[in-house]
Amino acid sequence: MRDVQQCRDLSEVRQHIDRIDREIVATLAERGYYVHQAAGFKRNEQEVKAPQRVKQVIERVRTMAEEQQGDPGVVEQVYRAMIAAFIEAEMHTHRNNHG
Numbered sequence: 001m002r003d004v005q006q007c008r009d010l011s012e013v014r015q016h017i018d019r020i021d022r023e024i025v026a027t028l029a030e031r032g033y034y035v036h037q038a039a040g041f042k043r044n045e046q047e048v049k050a051p052q053r054v055k056q057v058i059e060r061v062r063t064m065a066e067e068q069q070g071d072p073g074v075v076e077q078v079y080r081a082m083i084a085a086f087i088e089a090e091m092h093t094h095r096n097n098h099g
């Protein structure tokens with residue numbers, strides 16, 4: 001985990017959360033850009049979904065959470081929701097590419 005500060009009140013806690021959200025949204029935009037490119041390399045909808053890759057990603061981020069004193073269960077839930085949304089977006093791109 002990165003260095004964390006002890007806050008004096010809820011407002012200070014929320015300032016940190018707002019700052020972190022800015023970073024998360026920027027990172028999601030960057031990730032989304034690569035997911036969009038992934039669609040261009042896939043031939044069908046099963047390849048877009050790539051369940052084996054999803055399994056690998058989930059295992060990897062759970063391990064990373066454990067190493068960084070995060071909560072693997074929370075990380076897995078967040079990732080499953082995020083990947084589902086990215087698959088939906090990638091599916092749109094795939095369908096546009098293939099008529």
Ligand SMILES: C=C(O[C@@H]1C=C(C(=O)O)C=C[C@H]1O)C(=O)O
Nearest residue numbers: 035038048049050053054083086
């Ligand atoms: C980006 C990909 O496509 C999909 C999205 C994934 C993701 O957001 O991590 C992982 C696998 C696929 O379901 C990929 O195959 O790598």
